[in-house]
Amino acid sequence: MTSNNRYLSSQKWDLLLKSLPFKLPITIIGYSVLNQPIYAHKLGNGKIKVLLWSQMHGNESTTTRALLGLLSHLGSTSGARLIEGLTLMIIPQLNPDGSSAYTRLNANKIDLNRDALDLTQPESLALREVFESFSPDFCFNLHGQRSVFAAGKGGKPATLSFLSPAANEQRSNTPPRVKAMQIIALIHKNLQHHIPDQIGRYDDTFNPNCVGDYFTSLGVPTILYEAGHNGLDYDRDFSKEMTLSALILALNSIEDKSYLNHSPAAYYQIPENEKDYVDILIKKVDVKTETGLFKNQELAVLYQEEKIGEKVFFRPIYHSFSEKTGLLGHRVLDAEEILKVSEVKFLEGETIDIF
Ligand SMILES: [Zn+2]
Known part of the structure; x- marks a missing residue:
């Protein structure tokens, strides 16, 4: 975006x-x-x-x-x-x-x-x-x-x-x-x-x-x-x-x-x-990390702003995940409905390239 x-x-x-x-x-x-x-x-x-x-x-x-x-x-x-x-x-x-x-x-x-x-x-x-x-x-x-x-x-x-x-x-x-x-x-x-x-x-x-x-x-x-x-x-x-x-x-x-x-x-x-909001909150997502697979989680994503030419690009970056983050999202997505994949692999701070 x-x-x-x-x-x-x-x-x-x-x-x-x-x-x-x-x-x-x-x-x-x-x-x-x-x-x-x-x-x-x-x-x-x-x-x-x-x-x-x-x-x-x-x-x-x-x-x-x-x-x-x-x-x-x-x-x-x-x-x-x-x-x-x-x-x-x-x-x-x-x-x-x-x-x-x-x-x-x-x-x-x-x-x-x-x-x-x-x-x-x-x-x-x-x-x-x-x-x-x-x-x-x-x-x-x-x-x-x-x-x-x-x-x-x-x-x-x-x-x-x-x-x-x-x-x-x-x-x-x-x-x-x-x-x-x-x-x-x-x-x-x-x-x-x-x-x-x-x-x-x-x-x-x-x-x-x-x-x-x-x-x-x-x-x-x-x-x-x-x-x-x-x-x-x-x-x-x-x-x-x-x-x-x-x-x-x-x-x-x-x-x-x-x-x-x-x-x-x-x-x-x-x-x-x-500080209660993230840009995107994905619900019902299975998250795979180095320590294992976590089912039915909430995954919080923040945009990082970057100037490219005369525009500002909003790059989605991993913030946190847990069963219940307690966070609110400007966009709330249901992984089962929205994403083609129900598992998200990531490293901390990594760009999430599914948007
Ligand atoms: Zn200021």
Whole structure:
């Protein structure tokens, strides 16, 4: 299986921006390890300042595509009203090298979301300098998550997940953290009729090397967005639309301060992300290993993403098997019905080539 959408290089993004019916203000905020420019777009003249960045992890492109929708919305009448009250600084691809290579890491193989304190990478420095010069009132840290997450134990796939990062080891409800919680609670409530029980909440263990935790500790509410999975939509078009809705909801609520009507308690009621899904679960399969033949098992398969040309290929890889894995599958197959063979031979980590 392949996706045409998930790979979003800086060249492809440039082409998408050119499709907008208006000219976008553009500045270069720094250069990547491989000397690609890192662009930012400043829009609006409002008092409240919001800094948004995406593709800090280069293979997480869904939120960047949602940003294209946001930019398009800002060109509409209701969107234009939004940027009368807000000033937005949008960095669509903080990690252009990783975006071009389809990797989480930058060209020095560093995770930029673990470099907030050390600032060893040019991309981290570029973000920090914008943070200091723009001095945002709110930050949106935009990511994409793997297909493994459920919204709560045994729940539906987490099509979107959020975190109001902790600002200290005690994970206390500091005032900036509470603001981010209130905004997430508002998004959660308003998206329930679109994605009922499909929004998850991330673990809030404090890690000051993560940008969101660090910025929150400096007093700026920072919302982590994670565009996730739904059904068999490996292009993630649906979660892109949900991310866009969640962006517009959050920005509107910051502009009109309606997030203040929501409580941190509602945030804590959002189910936590659980690693409950695999991409394919095959039932009633006989599995042959070096130690013997195991009858009537469940076999769990995960896709490994690989960039081939301009596409992302999803390679099925063995995950685990047992009589009852306790896992959920985005696809559930019955080996007797679906497969020509009822025995699967494999080695751990091996590609399963029956799909
Ligand atoms: Zn990420």
